Amino acid sequence: MRLIRLLRRHPAQLMRRMERGEDESFEFTALITPIMVLLMMIAFAVLVRSSQMPAWTAASECARAAIATLDESIGREQGLTAAYDSLHGNFIRASSGSVNISGDWSPYSNVTCTVAYDIDISGITFFDELTGGRVPVSVAVTMQVEPHKSRWQ
Secondary structure (H helix, E strand, O other): OHHHHHHHHOHHHHHHHHHHHHHHHHHHHHHHHHHHHHHHHHHHHHHHHHHHHHHHHHHHHHHHHHOOOOOHHHHHHHHHHHHHHHHHHOOOOHHHEEEEEEEOOOOOOEEEEEEEEEEEOOOOHHHHHHHOOEEEEEEEEEEEOOOOOHHHO
């Protein structure tokens, strides 16, 4: 009732009151949008960075196990087992990742283990649309075959 009386007597005053509410909602939107973007970026960085560590661990374990022998077939088997055990220990399904071992198993040569998998970021709204819900992670660790084992000489 009061609103109708105000509208009849002072329409300009009513319009100013209504516009004041719109200004406040615009200010709220202008303030909250950057804060939300910042929070999403922090969530993205935390999720992706913490999900990269299992790849580093698996690649290091793979290379360390692979260089412990001069026999290439044993080295590959040990490296693959170590990498997949490490991924499994970090709750990453082996089917979602790949392990590649390359190199020569002669003394002083290098062996490279590469571990790759995708990080699922479908829970982060804005980045889900930008990346398709997946962020690829690939890590390569190179180590030298141990030349000073007494049994090799």
